[in-house]
Amino acid sequence: MPSESDNAFKCGQKHRVIAVSITVLILIGAVLTALMIVLKQQQENREVWKGNGTTEHLRDIFLGRCREYTELMGPVVGDKDCRKIVYLFEASFAYKNQCDITTADYQKLMDYTHYSIPCNKSLFWSQTSELVHSYTKAIKKILFTLEDTLLGYLANELNWCGYLYSSEMNYHSCPTRGECENNPVSTFWKMASKQFAMQSCGVVHVILNGSSPTEPVPKHGIFSSVEVPNLNPVNVSEVRVWLMQNPNGNQSGALTYTCIHQNLTDFKKDLETRNISYSCDDNY
Secondary structure, rough: OOOOOHHHHHHHHHHHHHHHHHHHOOEEEEEEHHHHHHHHHHHHHHOOOOEEOOOHHHHHHHHHHOOOOOOOHOOOOOOOOOOHHHHHHHOOOOOOOOOOHHHHHHHHHHHOOOOOOOOOOOOEOOHHHHHHHHHHHHHOOOOOHHHHHHHHHHHOOOOOEEEEEEOOOOOOOOOOOOOOOOOHHHHHHHHHHHHHHHHHOOEEEEEEOOOOOOOOOOOOOOOHHOOOOOOOOEEEHHHEEEEEEOOOOOOOOOOOOOOHHHHHHHHHHHHHHOOOEEEEEEOO
């Protein structure tokens, strides 16, 4: 007849076997999970998007621009840690589906880089990029485009994306807007544009293309779909349009629009229904 000590020994041995078995199962599960992640990473790395990959040396460019901007704008921007800005930027799209990036993903970056834009200084544009940025460069701090703000200055003319299963940048290819609208770059500019519009106050200036191959105010552009709806009638008193003919120097044969064109009168009505005044100058 087995003694109590024998029973205790067998019971302890049984518990040890169970514990070892559970540990082995956990280790097998962890190995299989790691293997699946590696396989998925390899599969993702082989996926080729139609757009260009991340701009080479993006992190260094971002950091350099940030330091340059904060030193130049100092008191206006406030005390900002550029390394933290780079970290928040990269964290916005790392380990995420690159076709499902939302403005919420960039929220921490937006909150940290927030600062007030002086009233009567905001300058919006549509289809007039070259002219507008030459103009703001010449007049220096009299008017500001989105690209003259901290976020816009950091990201202007850069490209980026990452991977779902990695924190690394994808330098091979990135999704275009045609492949998926909610890619890292498109979502970033929507977010930045919305913030810029919401912060604008007083008289808001807009430079539009009077020789546009479509219309001066395209219905589906960021200006119409994101910026205009986010102008706050409580803060914005007037939208002042400057309609420029052949602003990019390459549309000599294009149709010429004037301030009385239907597209602009519809734009005027839309603003006035929101209690925002409107004025328009041809070839200002």
